[in-house]
Amino acid sequence: MNGAMQTHNRPPHPAPLEDPAPILEMRGISQIFPGVKALDTVDIKLFPGEVTALIGENGAGKSTLVKILTGIYRPNEGEILIDGQAVSFANAQAAIDAGVTAIHQETVLFDDLTVGENIFLGHAPRTRFGMIDWREINNRSLGLLQALESEIDPTIRLRDLSIAQRHLVAIARALSVEARIVIMDEPTAALSRKEIDDLFRIIEGLKRQGKAILFISHKFDEVYEIAENFVVFRDGRAVGHGKLPETPQQDIVRLMVGRDVKDVFPKVKVEIGAPVLRVEGFTHPTEFRDIFFELRRGEILGVYGLIGAGRSELCQALFGVTRASAGRLVLEDTPISIGSSGDAIRAGIVYVPEERGRHGLALPMPIFQNMSLPSLSRTSRGGFLKAANELALARKYAERLDLRAAALSVPVGTLSGGNQQKVVIGKWLATKPKVIILDEPTKGIDIGSKAAVHGFIGELASEGLSIIMVSSELPEILGMSDRVMVMREGLAAGMFDREQLSAETLVRAATGNA
Amino acid sequence: MKKLFKHREILLVVIIAIMIAGFATRAQGFAAPGNLANIFNDTSILIILALGQMTVILTKSIDLSVAANLAFTGMAVAMTDAAYPGLPLVLLVVMAIGIGAFLGAINGYLVWALQIPSIVVTLGTLTIYRGMAFVLSGGAWVNAHQMTPTFLNIPRMPLLGLPMLSWIAVAIVIGGWFVMNRLPFGRATYASGGNPTAAVYAGIDVGRTLFFAFVLSGALAGLCGYLWVSRYAVAYVDVAIGFELDTVAACVIGGISIAGGIGSVAGAVLGALFLGVIKNALPVIGISPFAQMAISGIVIILAVVFNARAERRVGRIILRNRAAVEVQA
Numbered sequence: 001m002n003g004a005m006q007t008h009n010r011p012p013h014p015a016p017l018e019d020p021a022p023i024l025e026m027r028g029i030s031q032i033f034p035g036v037k038a039l040d041t042v043d044i045k046l047f048p049g050e051v052t053a054l055i056g057e058n059g060a061g062k063s064t065l066v067k068i069l070t071g072i073y074r075p076n077e078g079e080i081l082i083d084g085q086a087v088s089f090a091n092a093q094a095a096i097d098a099g100v101t102a103i104h105q106e107t108v109l110f111d112d113l114t115v116g117e118n119i120f121l122g123h124a125p126r127t128r129f130g131m132i133d134w135r136e137i138n139n140r141s142l143g144l145l146q147a148l149e150s151e152i153d154p155t156i157r158l159r160d161l162s163i164a165q166r167h168l169v170a171i172a173r174a175l176s177v178e179a180r181i182v183i184m185d186e187p188t189a190a191l192s193r194k195e196i197d198d199l200f201r202i203i204e205g206l207k208r209q210g211k212a213i214l215f216i217s218h219k220f221d222e223v224y225e226i227a228e229n230f231v232v233f234r235d236g237r238a239v240g241h242g243k244l245p246e247t248p249q250q251d252i253v254r255l256m257v258g259r260d261v262k263d264v265f266p267k268v269k270v271e272i273g274a275p276v277l278r279v280e281g282f283t284h285p286t287e288f289r290d291i292f293f294e295l296r297r298g299e300i301l302g303v304y305g306l307i308g309a310g311r312s313e314l315c316q317a318l319f320g321v322t323r324a325s326a327g328r329l330v331l332e333d334t335p336i337s338i339g340s341s342g343d344a345i346r347a348g349i350v351y352v353p354e355e356r357g358r359h360g361l362a363l364p365m366p367i368f369q370n371m372s373l374p375s376l377s378r379t380s381r382g383g384f385l386k387a388a389n390e391l392a393l394a395r396k397y398a399e400r401l402d403l404r405a406a407a408l409s410v411p412v413g414t415l416s417g418g419n420q421q422k423v424v425i426g427k428w429l430a431t432k433p434k435v436i437i438l439d440e441p442t443k444g445i446d447i448g449s450k451a452a453v454h455g456f457i458g459e460l461a462s463e464g465l466s467i468i469m470v471s472s473e474l475p476e477i478l479g480m481s482d483r484v485m486v487m488r489e490g491l492a493a494g495m496f497d498r499e500q501l502s503a504e505t506l507v508r509a510a511t512g513n514a
Numbered sequence: 515m516k517k518l519f520k521h522r523e524i525l526l527v528v529i530i531a532i533m534i535a536g537f538a539t540r541a542q543g544f545a546a547p548g549n550l551a552n553i554f555n556d557t558s559i560l561i562i563l564a565l566g567q568m569t570v571i572l573t574k575s576i577d578l579s580v581a582a583n584l585a586f587t588g589m590a591v592a593m594t595d596a597a598y599p600g601l602p603l604v605l606l607v608v609m610a611i612g613i614g615a616f617l618g619a620i621n622g623y624l625v626w627a628l629q630i631p632s633i634v635v636t637l638g639t640l641t642i643y644r645g646m647a648f649v650l651s652g653g654a655w656v657n658a659h660q661m662t663p664t665f666l667n668i669p670r671m672p673l674l675g676l677p678m679l680s681w682i683a684v685a686i687v688i689g690g691w692f693v694m695n696r697l698p699f700g701r702a703t704y705a706s707g708g709n710p711t712a713a714v715y716a717g718i719d720v721g722r723t724l725f726f727a728f729v730l731s732g733a734l735a736g737l738c739g740y741l742w743v744s745r746y747a748v749a750y751v752d753v754a755i756g757f758e759l760d761t762v763a764a765c766v767i768g769g770i771s772i773a774g775g776i777g778s779v780a781g782a783v784l785g786a787l788f789l790g791v792i793k794n795a796l797p798v799i800g801i802s803p804f805a806q807m808a809i810s811g812i813v814i815i816l817a818v819v820f821n822a823r824a825e826r827r828v829g830r831i832i833l834r835n836r837a838a839v840e841v842q843a
Contacts (some may be wrong), residue, residue, distance in 0.1 A: 345717040361709060362708030362713065363708065364704075364710065
């Protein structure tokens, strides 16, 4: 791994000639989940008064690292040193006691508590008699918020604050403990440019206090603006690190994406046929706007973008789970209107959701009933369910997908994750769709199964299905797609043919960095 | 044997048989066919209501208004019968089912359209329907002598050794089995409760399924309104007070998961019979009414604990049905 490291040794900016001693050091950290190595012998150092940016694709292991540092996971291997002393966090409180605090991506705050209560929840100052010291809470909250240049009254309820103000409360909460190491997990995701500037001023202040900051972000411009160091994660490994202003962006992108992906995904050559689905000016009140594209028979359209770019929302609207407020859908030259998922299924558009457990399966129900659920109109006779037809249908797709189960009548909840996945896919294939939308089809499954899923997607395309594949994994998008639509902040930020595809182009379009 | 016990319905049958045998040692003739037929007849109304309740619980909801619905409908048909003795009974029964279904539809509409949790909606309508029964009757009773003989006698009329009331329950059990297993609506209730989001994604209108579950529960409660006043030959405001809890208890004992999506018609019926046997046995073997309530309560809690454990241990096995046999054959 050291081979990939970049060692730019410019004189560190304040003064000393050598790097100062790191506050926190992680050595050889590995985190193994059943079937997946989420982190693989990762080394990281955080220095006092410096911001280290952690960069990587979704699923590269950033969140796992945050969870280890905040005591939620305990690593299987490796050690964490604070000021050179080995520490181990038995739980989240131990991490806080050791001086690590985190501002999470999705802030965990309570709408119906006051700002002060939110800031001091769990470590409220007590009076001499062990009662909660409200005056102290409010005074200290006020102090913290003022240090963040905010005028929020600590006694009002969180419900009444804007998103950005809530974020400030979350930051105040993180700083309310004596922390020397501050982790910020995509802190700017919900903020406007002005609020980001405010946040960066706060970070500069923290730097001056000598705190070490781990800053996780997708946005390169911000990373270059605020960070001194960077670490790039890919597939659970730290593949490179270095100093920031002097490392060019192209190098970082290359580290993020890694291997030349077109070789890993031997794309099945498919004859692209006539247009199947035309989407014109598709618009949702809040999530996306003015989406145009055309999908042809046998084509795989990749949809790439950052989390929150509106990709899943677009697909859900195409599938009728949410309603688009404007726009037109034309399926095989017939305009269609989709008001519910039932309409979409009848029209031949199906959606394999990202969260298969939550959206895909009724776990207590038997396999065959899950599989037949969207196809009941075809398996029933005269309005009555026909178990024999349902079983025949389920058996057909179970064989095709090589589903391993004791019987088709066992509840889906008793199956392994991979087999549950097969039930979801079988269920949708059984509706005989024309267009199949796959939302993050390989999220959370191991490399071997991924290859199988990719092979299967290619097979579907060669049978003439049109596929929309939403994915956050660049290699997957680059390797599988005939064309790629990139979304950014609810808009289509570009449409690229296979010949034009490159990791750099897509990342630029997705992040808006020219 | 162990595998047999995995099927909760069979286990319940065994437990009920053991209970009957046990009670028979203390009270002579408890296990006599005649007495068992009596117990079944006694439990008929609970069985019918438990089936309605089951449909609602399968969708992750609860209908606390069934007993109040029953009281109002029962009062309405009893007063109609007293006021217009010439009306044919069929009309009164249709009226009972119609009123019940309408009251159920109110619950269903509030839950569906306004997205209010069903426990809140039906807790409210419970008091409203009971109050409506009071307003309708002015607090007065309708007594046996005011009711027509047909109104009173049909449910008691013996047929092949069992009263009509029992046969009605049997018919509804068969009908319930058919609805839950052979109609898309039945499947939709399991799917809506098992995973509402997945149900939506599969093209099922979860809200409408909920609505019709409440309508069904209400219609059965309405029917029971007539059966109840006819059986006890009296209609008053406090008829069947607290009986909604018995219906929930029957479902819970029968293995219908309060979290939705798990349960069977056989389970609900056996849960109701289980309660029926206990209620009939305890007075016979001389246990005070106060202890009876405590014992019923303990049984319900044990059933819940057992359910929770069963669901954890072997995944969710309760839904195995006829199809299991077909696959393996």
